[in-house]
Amino acid sequence: MKIGVETEYWVVDETGALRDGRELVTAHECVEPEFVAAMIEVKTPPVASEFELRHTLQSTLQTVLAAADAEGLRLVPLGTPLADGSSPIVCERGRLLERIYGDGLKPATQCAGTHVHFDAGNVARQVNLLTALDPALALVSSSPYYAGEGLAAASRPHAYRTLCGEEFVRFRDLWEYTTDVAAWDDRLAASYEAFRALALDRGVTEQEFGAHFRPEDAIMAPIRVRRDFPTVEWRAPDTTLPSQVVKLTTDVSRLVAQTAVKPVEIGDPGVGPQRIRVPAFEDLTELTTAAIEDGLDSPAVWTYLERMSIDPREYRPIAAEIERRSSITVPEARRIRLEYADRLEDDVRTLLRGTEMQRSRSASMGWSRATTDRLESW
Numbered sequence: 001m002k003i004g005v006e007t008e009y010w011v012v013d014e015t016g017a018l019r020d021g022r023e024l025v026t027a028h029e030c031v032e033p034e035f036v037a038a039m040i041e042v043k044t045p046p047v048a049s050e051f052e053l054r055h056t057l058q059s060t061l062q063t064v065l066a067a068a069d070a071e072g073l074r075l076v077p078l079g080t081p082l083a084d085g086s087s088p089i090v091c092e093r094g095r096l097l098e099r100i101y102g103d104g105l106k107p108a109t110q111c112a113g114t115h116v117h118f119d120a121g122n123v124a125r126q127v128n129l130l131t132a133l134d135p136a137l138a139l140v141s142s143s144p145y146y147a148g149e150g151l152a153a154a155s156r157p158h159a160y161r162t163l164c165g166e167e168f169v170r171f172r173d174l175w176e177y178t179t180d181v182a183a184w185d186d187r188l189a190a191s192y193e194a195f196r197a198l199a200l201d202r203g204v205t206e207q208e209f210g211a212h213f214r215p216e217d218a219i220m221a222p223i224r225v226r227r228d229f230p231t232v233e234w235r236a237p238d239t240t241l242p243s244q245v246v247k248l249t250t251d252v253s254r255l256v257a258q259t260a261v262k263p264v265e266i267g268d269p270g271v272g273p274q275r276i277r278v279p280a281f282e283d284l285t286e287l288t289t290a291a292i293e294d295g296l297d298s299p300a301v302w303t304y305l306e307r308m309s310i311d312p313r314e315y316r317p318i319a320a321e322i323e324r325r326s327s328i329t330v331p332e333a334r335r336i337r338l339e340y341a342d343r344l345e346d347d348v349r350t351l352l353r354g355t356e357m358q359r360s361r362s363a364s365m366g367w368s369r370a371t372t373d374r375l376e377s378w
Contacts, residue, residue, distance in 0.1 A: 001048075002048050003047060003119070003249060004116070005044045005249055006041050006043045007245055008042075008114070008239050009039065009040055010038055010085070010337065011040060011076075012073065012337050015334060016337040016338045017334060018038035020087075021033075024064055024071070024073065027064045027067035027068075028067075030042060030044065031060070036087040036089055037087045037088050037089075042060055042061060046119070053250070057242050061242060061344075065344075074337075074338065075341060077239050077240050077241055077318070078112065078238075078336075079113070079141065079143035079239060080145060080156055081333065082145040082322075082332075083148045084148050093212045101168060102165070102202075104163070104164040104165030111160045112239040113235060114238065114245055115234065115235045116233070116234045117229060118130075118231055120225070124179070124184065125259035128264045128278060130252075131175070132177075132284060132308070135290070135291040135305065136305060137154055137238065137288075138291035138292075138296050138298070139296070139310070140240040140248055140318075141156075141291075142156075142239060142317065142319055143238065143319055144319045145322075145327075146159040148329075148333070149326070152293050153293060153294055153320070153324070154291065154319060155319075156238050158293075171191060171195055171219050172221060174221065174285070174288065177278075188216070189215060192214075192215040195213070196213075216228075221235075222234070238319075241318070242347050242348060243347050243350070243351055246351070251310050252310075255271065255309065262274065262276050263275050263276070269307050270307045287301055295317060296312050318340065
């Protein structure tokens, strides 16, 4: 099973202020603009191993960082810009979204995430497993602030999913498990038509809507089935340091690969030799809420991730390193942006060492219970 990663970064100047990063898009073929000026997206081609992922991500980021340095710019791996970060919308699709969402689009302009694509296999099983792994967002949460307010341990998913306006939450929040691909397609088609009706009601023409929105990319939920690749796309995590992106992608891809031979069933959560069991959706939403509000400080989230064969001890969420208060000032936000711009550059330099370092750490520390369970079931 091949995987591909897309991760978004804020572009700032040497004072930490947000700046237009569109000129960095030409630095590498795997870099694309986002719909706000101060954000770019760095992609990898489909890869088949952790080493390939590390190598391609490092190579691309080294090129982009060199181009940024030449322009006096930095890249920042934070889920939000911390303080209110206004950046102009720079594409027609973005301007249409602004007409449709109105003020509800603001959270999307303040959020940077990571998207992981998995080769489509047994799509219903993959969708349901990735849905059940929504609380894993706590492993890489990278901002406790949204627009200057200390909202949650993971402020990006809180803002992105819930602050867009009541009529839009259904298009951006986590969907329930599906029974099969046909049921997923039916729900997607119904949601697309509902979104189209809202767009037309806000003055968008049929021609404009059809030119910029398809069913699979008009709905911004944490799981998307992409027919054009074909892949199943997981959009729950924040952007973060590349080494943590690689770690999470590697852990989750080991689980997703097992859906080729193991059914995904609702029951007592865990990864067994014959099947993968996931919690009832109502229980899952409680875990996701705890993951957003408290991150890995939630014992329930920690235990759940271990039961799903992911070891939380192997992660260092950025959000847990940033002191969370009721609010943050613009100067403090700029200082933290620059601090993590430095961390990003250090992380990129050592990214290829990660595989050997991980092996050494596992050998010296002994296998964790989660790791042992994962190997037994793999």
